[in-house]
Amino acid sequence: xxxxxxxxxxxxxxxxxxxxxxxxxxxxxxxxxxxxxxxxxxxxxxxxxxxxxxxxxxxxxxxxxxxxxxxxxxxxxxxxxxxxxxxxxxxxxxxxxxxxxxxxxxxxxxxxxxxxxxxxxxxxxxxxxxxxxxxxxxxxxxxxxxxxxxxxxxxxxxxxxxxxxxxxxxxxxxxxxxxxxxxxxxxxxxxxxxxxxxxxxxxxxxxxxxxxxxxxxxxxxxxxxxxxxxxxxxxxxxxxxxxxxxxxxxxxxxxxxxxxxxxxxxxxxxxxxxxxxxxxxxxxxxx
Amino acid sequence: xxxxxxxxxxxxxxxxxxxxxxxxxxxxxxxxxxxxxxxxxxxxxxxxxxxxxxxxxxxxxxxxxxxxxxxxxxxxxxxxxxxxxxxxxxxxxxxxxxxxxxxxxxxxxxxxxxxxxxxxxxxxxxxxxxxxxxxxxxxxxxxxxxxxxxxxxxxxxxxxxxxxxx
Numbered sequence: 001x002x003x004x005x006x007x008x009x010x011x012x013x014x015x016x017x018x019x020x021x022x023x024x025x026x027x028x029x030x031x032x033x034x035x036x037x038x039x040x041x042x043x044x045x046x047x048x049x050x051x052x053x054x055x056x057x058x059x060x061x062x063x064x065x066x067x068x069x070x071x072x073x074x075x076x077x078x079x080x081x082x083x084x085x086x087x088x089x090x091x092x093x094x095x096x097x098x099x100x101x102x103x104x105x106x107x108x109x110x111x112x113x114x115x116x117x118x119x120x121x122x123x124x125x126x127x128x129x130x131x132x133x134x135x136x137x138x139x140x141x142x143x144x145x146x147x148x149x150x151x152x153x154x155x156x157x158x159x160x161x162x163x164x165x166x167x168x169x170x171x172x173x174x175x176x177x178x179x180x181x182x183x184x185x186x187x188x189x190x191x192x193x194x195x196x197x198x199x200x201x202x203x204x205x206x207x208x209x210x211x212x213x214x215x216x217x218x219x220x221x222x223x224x225x226x227x228x229x230x231x232x233x234x235x236x237x238x239x240x241x242x243x244x245x246x247x248x249x250x251x252x253x254x255x256x257x258x259x260x261x262x263x264x265x266x267x268x269x270x271x272x273x274x275x276x277x278x279x280x281x282x283x284x285x286x287x
Numbered sequence: 288x289x290x291x292x293x294x295x296x297x298x299x300x301x302x303x304x305x306x307x308x309x310x311x312x313x314x315x316x317x318x319x320x321x322x323x324x325x326x327x328x329x330x331x332x333x334x335x336x337x338x339x340x341x342x343x344x345x346x347x348x349x350x351x352x353x354x355x356x357x358x359x360x361x362x363x364x365x366x367x368x369x370x371x372x373x374x375x376x377x378x379x380x381x382x383x384x385x386x387x388x389x390x391x392x393x394x395x396x397x398x399x400x401x402x403x404x405x406x407x408x409x410x411x412x413x414x415x416x417x418x419x420x421x422x423x424x425x426x427x428x429x430x431x432x433x434x435x436x437x438x439x440x441x442x443x444x445x446x447x448x449x450x451x452x453x
Contacts, residue, residue, distance in 0.1 A: 001330045001331075002309060002311070002314075003309045003311075004309065005288040005307065005308075005309055006288075006308055006309060007288075007308060008291065008308035008352070008354050034350060034351065034352075034355075035332060035350055038332075038350050038351070038352070039331055039332055039350065041309075042330065042331070051308070053355060055355065079344070102421070103335070103420050103421025104345060104399070104403075104417075104418060104419075104420065104421050105335060105338055105345045105346055105347045105399065105421040106332065106347070106350075106421060108344035108345055108346055109344070109346060109350070109351070190417075190420040190421070191333060191420070191421065
């Protein structure tokens with residue numbers, strides 16, 4: 001399987017990459033880790049005439065603390081996340097999630113920026129970023145802007161990115177210390193996309209849920225924020241009846257496709273189970 | 288399509304070639320460099336048979352363009368043996384523990400396991416299984432591959448290799 005022909009560009013700055021994307025137009029694609037794009041090119045489902053490889057750009061890789069936020073450069077790989085002490089300490093849910101993405105080799109190349117920017121509903125990081133209240137830094141011909149993850153996803157592979165724009169960083173407000181978290185992903189095998197997955201970040205106070213956000217992966221055309229389900233659990237001690245009610249509320253907003261991972265009813269049902277499991281595990285971890 | 292001149296270090300030797308941008312790294316390694324130990328299994332980033340080591344990372348060489356490896360340092364299965372030609376600890380482990388049957392997945396398994404042991408000198412059985420979860424073997428059921436890696440880890444660490452009871 002050989003991709004269609006293309007010209008290869010390797011700019012050394014974001015400004016140059018943006019210039020290239022603008023001047024080359026619709027037939028140019030930015031190339032990050034390439035582990036979504038290259039397989040699509042081999043199948044000729046994608047035939048860009050120009051690839052703008054972002055690997056030559058310094059300064060858009062790595063994790064740093066900026067006040068009360070954690071900033072992840074777009075070209076930071078899943079492997080980098082797993083190796084980052086700051087992530088393990090301040091955003092352990094990212095560590096937990098990165099571990100269930102693809103396989104070790106893919107994680108050395110696959111980038112967080114590519115994962116969130118591609119708009120693939122099967123990717124795990126987008127729902128997580130919505131749950132964490134993250135925002136994306138987009139750099140384009142008109143300058144730099146910030147879009148919150150919760151507004152970024154519009155449809156399958158359809159996002160707020162405008163032509164010529166590159167997602168350069170992810171800015172995540174550091175969750176409260178002592179927060180509970182869990183990413184529950186049901187998949188058929190290592191390397192598979194989720195049959196259903198749920199992300200939970202919560203805080204507990206006096207045995208009751210004080211704050212809670214719930215995200216859902218691969219259960220619709222876009223990642224979902226299960227706001228009603230989160231509302232239901234706030235103020236409760238997460239008893240069985242509440243968990244079931246929250247799962248039902250989450251299932252209400254799911255609209256998964258029937259595919260090799262199962263029929264619609266099954267995927268919604270296990271989606272609800274992922275929500276319950278993630279809530280329980282997150283609460284058990286909260287300090 | 289115009290060809291691009293690339294240079295890189297493969298198994299300690301400087302190499303060069305002319306490639307189209309669309310040439311996959313695995314094709315460059317097998318066809319231009321004639322290093323056919325790196326195998327092409329699925330070509331879809333699933334099986335891991337084409338795994339090589341690039342600048343300290345295990346990479347599926349079917350999912351990277353050769354032009355992207357410009358200036359990189361690469362190791363393939365041909366570069367794994369000790370300098371004096373004797374088998375490396377991992378190669379010996381695969382031999383002693385019968386870690387292969389048809390052998391097709393072996394180059395990828397060994398390159399991946401080598402990087403795993405460099406990052407984690409004493410992995411648990413579970414860490415080994417997760418560590419090679421991007422490599423598919425359709426013969427062994429993985430049992431003896433895991434033992435081969437445990438054997439190599441023990442040999443490198445100078446500890447005694449104990450086969451777990453089955």
